[in-house]
Amino acid sequence: MENFVVSARKYRPADFKSVVGQQHITTTLQNAIKNNHLAQAFLFCGPRGVGKTTCARILAKTINCEDLQADFEACGKCESCVSFQNNSSFNIYELDAASNNSVDDIRNLVDQVRYAPQKGQYKVYIIDEVHMLSNQAFNAFLKTLEEPPKYAIFILATTEKHKIIPTILSRCQIFDFNRIQIKDISNHLQQIAQKEKVDYEEEALRLIATKADGALRDALSMFDLIVTYSAGKKVTYHETIGNLHILDYDYYFKVVDALVTENLSQVLLIFDEILKKGFDGHNFIVGLCEHFRDLLVAKDAATIELIEVSESAKERYLQQTEATSASFLLSALNIANYCDIHYKTSKNQRLHVELALMKMAKLPQAFRLSMVVAADAKKKA
CATH class of the missing domain: 1.20.272.10 (Zinc Finger, Delta Prime; domain 3)
Structure with missing residues (x-):
């Protein structure tokens, strides 16, 4: 039996144009690549499930692409892109600051920054939930963040910008992600339903989008739940309000x-x-x-x-x-x-x-x- 892959992973955006509801972010990043104005430290802020880590990965993939397209999207076919898609790229390092928040964890990361990439132009360090770092870890990170090697790019992601110390904020180019609009989430769910050959009622998808409160990942999880309940046949309004325990309007x-x-x-x-x-x-x-x-x-x-x-x-x-x-x-x-x-x-x-x-x-x-x-x-x- 084939393993089930949740929609949030199966339909995770692979390029800038497929990112939902964050055009102000993707346009700015593409222009930065186009004009060679890439900052060395980015801070992606916003609610959960709106595409912060996804955009960080797409940026890391795009700037190392060996055959950049005319619209400044990654080709998805070169050796660098393929290794990224297979989670085997040596140029991208991801750290979960929620569970690796000590001084020693940051020192290990700083030690890795010293080594230039063996292949490709940049080494990208994505630090998720960066607000979870201790004050000592932040301080150990400051000098490297301010004066990194020319091949190193740091992308910090957080849901709680106010918890990050000002000295870190001042060293980053800050991008604020929006809650995704109900219409955008609903349209995205319709596209996925069509690809999965699942019948749906528009009102049901709109209800899921409303309940998600701007988080696309939450919407996709709810969509999977309703599809599973209906045995993959149809997403109806009445089944949706029943499963999500929503009071019928x-x-x-x-x-x-x-x-x-x-x-x-x-x-x-x-x-x-x-x-x-x-x-x-x-x-x-x-x-x-x-x-x-x-x-x-x-x-x-x-x-x-x-x-x-x-x-x-x-x-x-x-x-x-x-x-x-x-x-x-x-x-x-x-x-x-x-x-x-x-x-x-x-x-x-x-x-x-x-x-x-x-x-x-x-x-x-x-x-x-x-x-x-x-x-x-x-x-x-």
Whole structure:
């Protein structure tokens, strides 16, 4: 039986053009290679799973390529590229600072820097999770980082830039990686699904992209989970919300419909159903806040693109926003936000959420009363 390779490894980008959502980084690195303006120390910062180590490896592979392409991408066929792809290149040294963070580990690395590459132009040292180095290790690294041999290039990667001492920061060219946009992750998942011949629903892939919170690696792991569950047949929306334990947004539409019609009993029954399915009250109220926000955004054609959902879901938002006033949505959002802030300090958390829902259900009545009072005041005037 053939060994299974997770998508994060199987579809790991091999060149700059295949990197997802970091065009500002890849363009700068390609221009540096093109103009021969390569710094000797780089610091790649950003959240997990956005391509820091991948870009470091692609840069290391590209600058040692023996047959650089016209678009300044590695050829992938020369001896240097092949040895890199087979993890047998002597010009690339990777160190995990999370488990090799002592002075001795850095001294060993510094000793290796003294030896020039036997073949190729550069020796590249990739240090992952560099913020885990001890202060003594940082200090032992300073002089080498400031004045390395012309053939040595250091690429430091970290998720916590603020933990790195200023003397290291001042010696590096700093690149800040972005969280990857939901649309970019969703499109990438569609391409992989097509290559793997897996049927999919766009809403399911968009949900995975949203849940990943900007980390492509997390999205690919979730995608593998859903594909495995469905025996490689189809990635559906309902299977996705079930496996990832996500509350179906259909509940939020039902809650708002009941609130607008002042059907308090229906609202409380829906909330009870949500709790019985094992969802946390806090997650529900946070999701309700996001739903109110999306309805407010849908009020204006100029901002509707800010709702990152499928076209069918967007139609539902447009229909519901027509049935709700901006005043109601703002007031309900304010109540829900207050409930969110004070949820953890509440002694009776279920009652805390239910009280917020009761207040929201009485908003239409409060608005009618205020209009009557305003009308009476106007008559008297």
